[in-house]
Amino acid sequence: MTSDTPVRWGILATGKIAHTFARDLRLTPGAELVAVGSRRLASAEAFAAEHGGRAHGSYEDLVADPEVDVVYIATPHSFHLDNARLAFEAGKHVLCEKPLTLSTADAEEMVALAEQHDRFLMEAMWTACHPTIRALRRRLAAGEFGTPRHFHAELGFVVDAEASDRMLDPALGASALLDMGIYPLTVAHLLFGEAESLKAVADVRDAEGGAFDLDVAMVGRYPGGVLATLTASITSWSSRAAAIATDTGRIDLDDFHHPTRVVFTPKAPVADWTAEAGPLDPIEIGPDGPDGAVIGAGYGNEIAEVGRCLREGLRESALVPHAQTLTLLRQMDDVRRQVGVVHE
Numbered sequence: 001m002t003s004d005t006p007v008r009w010g011i012l013a014t015g016k017i018a019h020t021f022a023r024d025l026r027l028t029p030g031a032e033l034v035a036v037g038s039r040r041l042a043s044a045e046a047f048a049a050e051h052g053g054r055a056h057g058s059y060e061d062l063v064a065d066p067e068v069d070v071v072y073i074a075t076p077h078s079f080h081l082d083n084a085r086l087a088f089e090a091g092k093h094v095l096c097e098k099p100l101t102l103s104t105a106d107a108e109e110m111v112a113l114a115e116q117h118d119r120f121l122m123e124a125m126w127t128a129c130h131p132t133i134r135a136l137r138r139r140l141a142a143g144e145f146g147t148p149r150h151f152h153a154e155l156g157f158v159v160d161a162e163a164s165d166r167m168l169d170p171a172l173g174a175s176a177l178l179d180m181g182i183y184p185l186t187v188a189h190l191l192f193g194e195a196e197s198l199k200a201v202a203d204v205r206d207a208e209g210g211a212f213d214l215d216v217a218m219v220g221r222y223p224g225g226v227l228a229t230l231t232a233s234i235t236s237w238s239s240r241a242a243a244i245a246t247d248t249g250r251i252d253l254d255d256f257h258h259p260t261r262v263v264f265t266p267k268a269p270v271a272d273w274t275a276e277a278g279p280l281d282p283i284e285i286g287p288d289g290p291d292g293a294v295i296g297a298g299y300g301n302e303i304a305e306v307g308r309c310l311r312e313g314l315r316e317s318a319l320v321p322h323a324q325t326l327t328l329l330r331q332m333d334d335v336r337r338q339v340g341v342v343h344e
Helices: 016-027 041-051 059-064 077-089 104-117 131-141 176-192 299-311 322-339
Strands: 007-012 031-037 054-056 070-073 093-097 121-124 148-156 197-207 210-222 226-233 242-246 249-253 262-266
Touching: 007 016, 007 059, 007 299, 016 031, 016 041, 016 299, 031 041, 031 059, 031 299, 041 054, 054 059, 059 077, 070 077, 077 093, 077 104, 093 299, 104 121, 104 322, 121 299, 131 176, 131 249, 148 176, 176 210, 176 226, 176 242, 176 322, 197 322, 210 322
Parallel strands: 007 031, 007 070, 031 054, 070 093, 093 121, 148 226
Antiparallel strands: 148 242, 197 210, 210 226, 242 249, 249 262
16 A cells, blocks of 8 residues: 555444544545445445445445455444454454443454454544644643643533433443543543553443443542543533643643643743743643644544554554553453443
């Protein structure tokens, strides 16, 4: 695959997130949607009519399409491993929605399958590819905003759906932690490193097929003594914001898992400032310079990262490495153990 060759995508499943992904794919240079697959041909045909590409009435037909280079898996969590296995056995590369699987053991199996078939695999953690998060990570590590001491992030919304909906069905991976909690855990990991300890409490609902968490709160200690408070919910509307308190000021992120604005407000002299410089104004932290621009809603950046990796012959991304994905799944496995939720 050369720098001039478009990466040809197949989308597996036609739910809401697949539509958002397809819209951003259209905006991403060097990427082309060539096929979509669904368990119902009519659903695939409607999706193709809106976004382009050929329609396949089964996942098997999609992965067998000779023009597909990489498959984006957009099914519920509980199907990811089987879907990925299908794609790898057909010789396709895989971008799989987060969380990669329901458990670390299943994720380790998926990574092993990718290695066995010599195929690229990446969890679709768009936040790790987001230019603003990348800029913040780089500048925070350089000490530009002082020493971080506390991080808070909250992500939640009300799920008003039937019990059979995937967000409320334990068999399909229902979990505030898996759907929302993965984001504050990921951002904390990206900015501060692997958690040294993580404690959790949750409101757990018993349902047919097993219990699942409606709301979860976590407190963690990260390298350098950073303390984090992280919450996720499928019962209430959170601010979706995050903040980092440092010894020189405060960093605020709106809608932190795909921020549109990040601002550092100094509270004391920093770096090159002197008393004669006057009051310290807020500093916008934006996706400029080496970190690029946001593509579409942000999914375009993970699409571009997959394309870069494939053109360079890589089998994993430095932005979303397998080790990082597995580390975060181990953390979520442990949190669920603490709160009494087990996914079979």
